[in-house]
Amino acid sequence: xxxxxxxxxxxxxxxxxxxxxxxxxxxxxxxxxxxxxxxxxxxxxxxxxxxxxxxxxxxxxxxxxxxxxxxxxxxxxxxxxxxxxxxxxxxxxxxxxxxxxxxxxxxxxxxxxxxxxxxxxxxx
Amino acid sequence: xxxxxxxxxxxxxxxxxxxxxxxxxxxxxxxxxxxxxxxxxxxxxxxxxxxxxxxxxxxxxxxxxxxxxxxxxxxxxxxxxxxxxxxxxxxxxxxxxxxxxxxxxxxxxxxxxxxxxxxxxxxxxxxxxxxxxxxxxxxxxxxxxxxxxxxxxxxxxxxxxxxxxxxxxxxxxxxxxxxxxxxxxxxxxxxxxxxxxxxxxxxxxxxxxxxxxxxxxxxxxxxxxxxxxxxxxxxxxxxxxxxxxxxxxxxx
Numbered sequence: 001x002x003x004x005x006x007x008x009x010x011x012x013x014x015x016x017x018x019x020x021x022x023x024x025x026x027x028x029x030x031x032x033x034x035x036x037x038x039x040x041x042x043x044x045x046x047x048x049x050x051x052x053x054x055x056x057x058x059x060x061x062x063x064x065x066x067x068x069x070x071x072x073x074x075x076x077x078x079x080x081x082x083x084x085x086x087x088x089x090x091x092x093x094x095x096x097x098x099x100x101x102x103x104x105x106x107x108x109x110x111x112x113x114x115x116x117x118x119x120x121x122x123x124x
Numbered sequence: 125x126x127x128x129x130x131x132x133x134x135x136x137x138x139x140x141x142x143x144x145x146x147x148x149x150x151x152x153x154x155x156x157x158x159x160x161x162x163x164x165x166x167x168x169x170x171x172x173x174x175x176x177x178x179x180x181x182x183x184x185x186x187x188x189x190x191x192x193x194x195x196x197x198x199x200x201x202x203x204x205x206x207x208x209x210x211x212x213x214x215x216x217x218x219x220x221x222x223x224x225x226x227x228x229x230x231x232x233x234x235x236x237x238x239x240x241x242x243x244x245x246x247x248x249x250x251x252x253x254x255x256x257x258x259x260x261x262x263x264x265x266x267x268x269x270x271x272x273x274x275x276x277x278x279x280x281x282x283x284x285x286x287x288x289x290x291x292x293x294x295x296x297x298x299x300x301x302x303x304x305x306x307x308x309x310x311x312x313x314x315x316x317x318x319x320x321x322x323x324x325x326x327x328x329x330x331x332x333x334x335x336x337x338x339x340x341x342x343x344x345x346x347x348x349x350x351x352x353x354x355x356x357x358x359x360x361x362x363x364x365x366x367x368x369x370x371x372x373x374x375x376x
Contacts, residue, residue: 049238053189058271061197062357064204065269068217069353071208072262081258084215092279093255 080118083110094123127152129160135167135202138211148202155194158186162195162227167202169219175226188234196227214258221265228268242273244364245295249277249286251310256303259333263299263356270357283310283317290318290327297363299356302333311336312344328363332356 072081082091088107089098097112112118127133127149139145152160158181165173174196181191203220206212232242248264250257257279267274275293277285281300290298302308311331318324330348331341332355341349348363350356 049187049235049240050189051238051240054192054235054240057189057192057197058269061200061269062266064197064200065266066354068204068207069262069266071204072214073352075207075210075213079213081214083213085212090215091255092257 079114080112096121125153131164132160138206159194163199166199166220166223169223171223171226174223178227178230182230188231192231196224200224218261243271245273245293246297246299246360247275247289247295248299249281250279250301251307252280252282254302254304254307255279260301262353266353266357283314286314287321297360298327298329300331305335315345330359
């Protein structure tokens, strides 16, 4: 990962604020920790947002999610949606396709065939 | 600048359609390496890393717009392609969506500070007795992508938990999900609980889930029904647009 120097504008000018000076906490949590930083970040918040660009971003994100939703509809006809890429079961409920002979803490192995309807195996 | 992020270069190998590969590669070549790190962490579903990198990027004076476009959405675009092409499946998509949420948690307050408010606040949960959550989780992903603030109550949610959440967050919309015909009646019982508490007119309620129908939703006294995740978003927008969000103080 490329490390970049922390710009002066993001550094705390209030020397009594150890949390920020030590780099602890998130940007948002610091809003409640240091008045000086709250002002500095607040100013940057207001200056750095392009509303039209944000709306375009949301529209693009929605398009991505809509495509994902459409794919879910198709894929779920044959493959259980709880079955992950490693053929492990992520469901919180029981299913007869779960092979539970796995080490503690590991997800159960899904033994279901993608050729038949998986819902009949769900233990309701 | 040529793309040098080893992880993203590997991810691009999954994108087999030449025009898509070329397009996405060119987008990354025009963006900062810090954004590549965010995109890659999102693709891998590492929500802690997305959280950390997004916070750091804001400290380093990257704009919220840039982080959203070049980091979070760029990563989610690859997730969508990998899902479409059966390289990953629903659980991996939802893990990446969780990572997206971790990044957006930093971006959204900046948007709000600039006068861009969420479309509305939605409470979502699977009803009492029901542990099925994939459909609900997809709806939540879609709602967040559409600009809603969503509070997820998880599965097996009691009526009083729905009520508490609506009051606490001043939510204008409540979405309930059920997969089992045996738990579907709990949707009606939850709506009755809102009536008993005198809160029914404070929140609009929408229902969904494989066995749920428009007719059932109407019989239960719901305000709306969504057949799938896209319909869920459309319904939430309709309910918020028609009725507006309920301020927190008026829900008291």
